[in-house]
Amino acid sequence: MDIVIAESLRQSARVKTRAVDTAGPQVAEAARRLADCLGGDHRAFIIGNGGSAADAQHFAAEFTGKFQLPRQPLPVLALSTDTSALTCIGNDYGFEAIFSRQVEALARPGDVLIAISTSGNSENVVRAAEVAQENGVFVIGMTGERTGLLDAHADLMIKAPSSSTARIQECQMTMLHIICDLTERILLRAGSPAVTTSGLLPHELLEMREEWRRQGLSVVSTNGCFDVIHAGHLDSLSRAASFGDVLVVLINSDESVRRAKGENRPINPQRARAGLLQALGPVDHVFVFEQDDPAEVLAELRPDVHCKGEEYASGRFPVPEKEVVERFGGRMEFLPRTIDVSTTAILDRLEVIR
Numbered sequence: 168m169d170i171v172i173a174e175s176l177r178q179s180a181r182v183k184t185r186a187v188d189t190a191g192p193q194v195a196e197a198a199r200r201l202a203d204c205l206g207g208d209h210r211a212f213i214i215g216n217g218g219s220a221a222d223a224q225h226f227a228a229e230f231t232g233k234f235q236l237p238r239q240p241l242p243v244l245a246l247s248t249d250t251s252a253l254t255c256i257g258n259d260y261g262f263e264a265i266f267s268r269q270v271e272a273l274a275r276p277g278d279v280l281i282a283i284s285t286s287g288n289s290e291n292v293v294r295a296a297e298v299a300q301e302n303g304v305f306v307i308g309m310t311g312e313r314t315g316l317l318d319a320h321a322d323l324m325i326k327a328p329s330s331s332t333a334r335i336q337e338c339q340m341t342m343l344h345i346i347c348d349l350t351e352r353i354l355l356r357a358g359s360p361a362v363t364t365s366g367l368l369p370h371e372l373l374e375m376r377e378e379w380r381r382q383g384l385s386v387v388s389t390n391g392c393f394d395v396i397h398a399g400h401l402d403s404l405s406r407a408a409s410f411g412d413v414l415v416v417l418i419n420s421d422e423s424v425r426r427a428k429g430e431n432r433p434i435n436p437q438r439a440r441a442g443l444l445q446a447l448g449p450v451d452h453v454f455v456f457e458q459d460d461p462a463e464v465l466a467e468l469r470p471d472v473h474c475k476g477e478e479y480a481s482g483r484f485p486v487p488e489k490e491v492v493e494r495f496g497g498r499m500e501f502l503p504r505t506i507d508v509s510t511t512a513i514l515d516r517l518e519v520i521r
């Protein structure tokens with residue numbers, strides 16, 4: 168018995184590890200497609216038989232209900248849950264039609280259908296995929312490693328690298344969770360930047376802060392103008408991100424940059440600066456603040472770690488953030504400048520070239 172347990176657990180882990188290479192890019196693409204669909208006011212549907220029917224309803228509930236982050240409910244529907252529709256369609260049109268007829272009734276161009284089948288050959292799933300494609304719905308097929316009928320009717324295939332139904336299902340549920348996670352991140356990023364003119368953190372960011380705390384995720388923050396973004400910024404943001412789980416970047420509003428650096432700065436307006444930062448890999452959220460320094464915002468965000476450049480470590484420049492961060496139990500980290508580049512140097516050089 169012990170052997171069965173150990174071997175099953177090992178196999179399950181092995182399939183998931185192999186899936187990093189065989190299915191990773193497709194999982195990422197699925198999340199992008201789903202985010203486009205849900206962010207663009209379309210709907211997603213998910214289908215499967217047996218264990219996959221359970222996975223389908225599990226997945227849908229992550230969207231109508233909640234996965235990890237607080238956000239508005241999103242329209243994802245499992246078509247394997249309505250006993251009246253399933254028995255009526257099954258009884259009157261045949262079991263092969265239980266999903267396709269619902270797709271015909273509910274799906275519209277621009278929607279997404281996720282079709283799960285470990286064999287890739289279940290006729291009701293394949294038929295639904297076919298009808299979906301005919302109706303302008305993007306079909307994501309999820310199967311095992313074998314080629315099946317579903318392959319020909321999906322726009323994107325995600326294959327769990329196994330031929331054992333149980334192992335495929337276990338891997339598929341993990342991939343479905345990852346798709347939830349990535350889709351949520353993409354959508355929340357698209358909804359940001361949380362540009363506000365008040366000194367208060369936007370309601371959603373505060374809610375997120377609460378949620379991160381509940382989940383035991385540590386929050387790192389850093390601040391600056393980020394006027395002309397360069398390699399040095401990316402390097403220090405990556406370092407900052409490595410101190411915790413979520414990186415929030417607080418940037419000076421255009422007004423506060425002007426007050427600090429003069430009338431001809433910033434070069435780039437706050438929306439552009441926030442948008443660029445938001446697109447960088449290490450950055451999770453961007454918040455624009457109006458005050459001369461971010462102390463007031465930090466008193467609300469209460470990060471576990473707040474990062475500044477190493478030039479602030481010596482005490483030569485005031486660091487109003489330190490007192491407030493430490494007051495709420497956080498700590499300061501000073502980041503070394505490993506890349507010799509600065510916005511001022513870039514601007515000087517541009518001036519010379521011109």
Ligand SMILES: O=C(CO)[C@@H](O)[C@H](O)[C@H](O)[C@H](O)COP(=O)(O)O
Pocket residue numbers: 216217218219283284285286287288289292332333336
């Ligand atoms: O959960 C399991 C087996 O682990 C079963 O319920 C399994 O899902 C059923 O046999 C399904 O009918 C299999 O269909 P499919 O994955 O090949 O489309």
Ligand SMILES: [Zn+2]
Pocket residue numbers: 218333336
């Ligand atoms: Zn099962």
